[in-house]
Each structure stands twice: as C-alpha cells, then as structure tokens.
Amino acid sequence: MKRLWIENGIFVTMDDNRPVLKGHMVVEGDTILYLSEEAPDPLPEGAERINGQGLVFMPGLVNTHGHAAMSLLRGYSDDQSLQVWLEQKMWPMEAKFTDDDARWGTSLAVAEMLKSGTTSFVDMYDRMHIVAEVVEQSGIRGVLTRGVIGLCPPDVQTSKLNEAKQFVRDWNGQAEGRITAMLSPHAPYTCPPDYIARIVEAAHELDVPLHTHMSESAAEVAQNVKDYGCRPVEHLDKLGFFTRPSLLAHAVHLNDEEIALLAERGAAVSHNPVSNLKLASGIARVPDLLKAGITVSLGTDSAASNNNLDLFDEVRLSALIHKGISGDPTAIPAWEALKMATTYGAKAIWQEKRLGMLKEGMKADFIALNVEQPHFYPQTDMVSHLVYSGSGRDVLHVWIDGKQVVKNGECLLLDEARIRHEAQQCFERLLSS
C-alpha cells in the first residue's frame, strides 16, 4: 500500500485534545496512520517523503451547500433579492442548460473548490449523473442530490422523483466511496406538501438523508404562514421531514421555538453567510443555533450568489459578522469558525467518524497551505492566521483518500485550461440562445 511521510510540518488537527502540533504525519493508503511530534519509529519504508517546512497542514474543508453547475452564471446577475434573482434571472437561464453546461459548469466549480482547499462538497442540482462523473474524475468527495422543484404537473413531479431515486440507486457509495447521496425537495415554497411527504417516504425506502433550502428569507416564512398556516420548520416537521437525518441550507429566519425543535430533531444547518448577505436574505442566528446544540456547518451556495467557492471566506465572515451583530467579540471564536468548515461540516454530512480531523484512523483528506508569506507572519497562532488572515489562495497541495489531487496549486486530474475555455463557450452560448 502506498505510504506518505510528511516531515516537519505544522498540523492544525481540529482535534480539541491537541489542536496544533509540529511534527510528522504518515499516511497509508487512504488513512492517517501516524501523527506525532516525534519522528515515526521505525521510519516508514518506501514512503513518499514530503518536506513540510513552510507548510501548514489541516483537514480538507467541507462545503455543505451548493449548486456547482451554476458557476457558469457567476456575475450574470448581481444585486438582486432572492426571489427576483431566482425567478427572473436564474431559472430562465437554467432552463436553457444542456448536459455540456452541467459538465463544464460543475468542472469549473470543482476545480475552484479543490484549489481553495475544499475536499468534500454537497451539491443539489439536476443532471446529477454528470456531476457524479466529474466527482469520479477529479478525485473530490461529493454528497450529491437531485434537487426537485414540484411546481409542475403530477406526472412531471413523479418523473423527477423517480430520477432522484434512480440517482441514489446508481451512485450512492460509488467512486470508491467518495460519493454519497441524498434526496432533496428544493424548498417548502417550491414543493407542495404531498410531494414533500412522498420524498420523505422515498428517503426512508432508500435509507438516505434529506437536504433542502429552508427559511432563507423573511418573505418565504411569511408566504409559508399564508399558504399553510405555520412557519417552515413546523410545516416540514408535520410532513415527517425530520424523521430522516436532515441538512438544512440557510435557516436564517428562525424563532426560539424553531431552534429548540431543530435541536430536538437533530437536524444540521448549512450556514451560507456570503450568499445570505449578497441576496439580502439576512443573517442566521448561528451563536444561538450552536448554543442549542445544533450542528452548524458552512456552505458557499453557488458562484451565482457568492460569487466564489472559497470556503475560507465563509469561515472568516462567520467569525466576524456574528461578533458585529451581537456586540460580543466571543460570539464565534476563530476555533469554532474553523470547526464549522471541518469537524462540524463532516458531522453535517454524517461522516464525522472518518472526515474533518487529522487523527490516526481518519481518512487522509488534507490540505497544505503555504505560510511563507507576509500575511502569515509573525508565525504565532496559526488558527488565528488561518481564520482572520488566510484564504483559499494560500492552498498549495490537496490530498483526498491519500491521493494528491492538487500539487503546487494545479489540479492533477482536471484539465484546467480546457475547463476555463469550455465554461466560457457555454456561457456565451447560453447568453445568445
């Protein structure tokens, strides 16, 4: 089995028991075998040796909400509210998407995520077999789900749900276990209640988790009350949504009772602060969610509402905005913000036993940042530097399942020049068609 031996690195482990250590890490196959201040004894035979001087190693980041193919629409429509942006700009353009658009848009997103340190991502979209193929090729880890919008005749609803179920059957556990699958009603405002109930039933049948957009804007909550006589959390609860492991994107507009109920049901939240600010949706009550014991992870949403997929931006912003609005400088400390992108991210995708931490026995999904740069000096508290000063542009190398997928800032398994070219062609064709 292939071995790697990293010597003399700084390891930000995300393990509370030993957060940062200077030393050595040995990887065997896809697993971390050894991590210590001491050199391994005996020295690992035949290992590829990596000089860790000038590098900080940490677990790969987990992006828990997005729509990769929409990176084709980056910069296409800015400065709009959620509903206008979706209904007048995104949906008409997405209706013109072809398989090629899904392939090149997703490839563009995956290249951007890998190069900025994301090793696992959640993707809700359609044409998911294409997304799965890009995951297979690129070496990234994906939690994939065919999002369904139910604003259509019953036979179309059924065929979308069948497609979502078939995707789960075909791809759950594929790509050497790097793909896992979920089912996803897009949102309570785009899926009638009986359709959500059918999706919940299907999730039970297939034994997969559920993902949805929920309580993203104040308008959505008001509309839910008008249409169904209750707020989205109670609505989804009545439909049995939380009887499955569930991951909720946004969860911006929640009251105390809703937070308590989500905690009781064990639902996880994907906090998407950049997208929520850009679409003027609001700011989620993250300190209150965490206090209630809810797993809060981080997501970028798509590059059409962000407008990049650098999860370090979400980390920094989460650490900052919650201080700003609460007046409490300890609202989200740096360590907590970094956990949201790593250990809590892994928990939000039900993989905390194998991802999110550098520790013996965990999967070897890790990244190396170049800290021989002015903004990492003086070299004091690396956790502080990563959160308040670092960015995805500092990522130099990335390994997933022990295999290097980014080396010196370049994707090894993707043709980046071709992806940039094809993405540009796709966008121009979409614009002119």
Ligand SMILES: CSC[C@H]1O[C@@H](n2cnc3c(O)ncnc32)[C@H](O)[C@@H]1O
């Ligand atoms: C059915 S596939 C995914 C669907 O989601 C739309 N989308 C992208 N960003 C958001 C957001 O922030 N809130 C709600 N829906 C969003 C996207 O346009 C796709 O159609």
Ligand SMILES: [Zn+2]
């Ligand atoms: Zn979204």
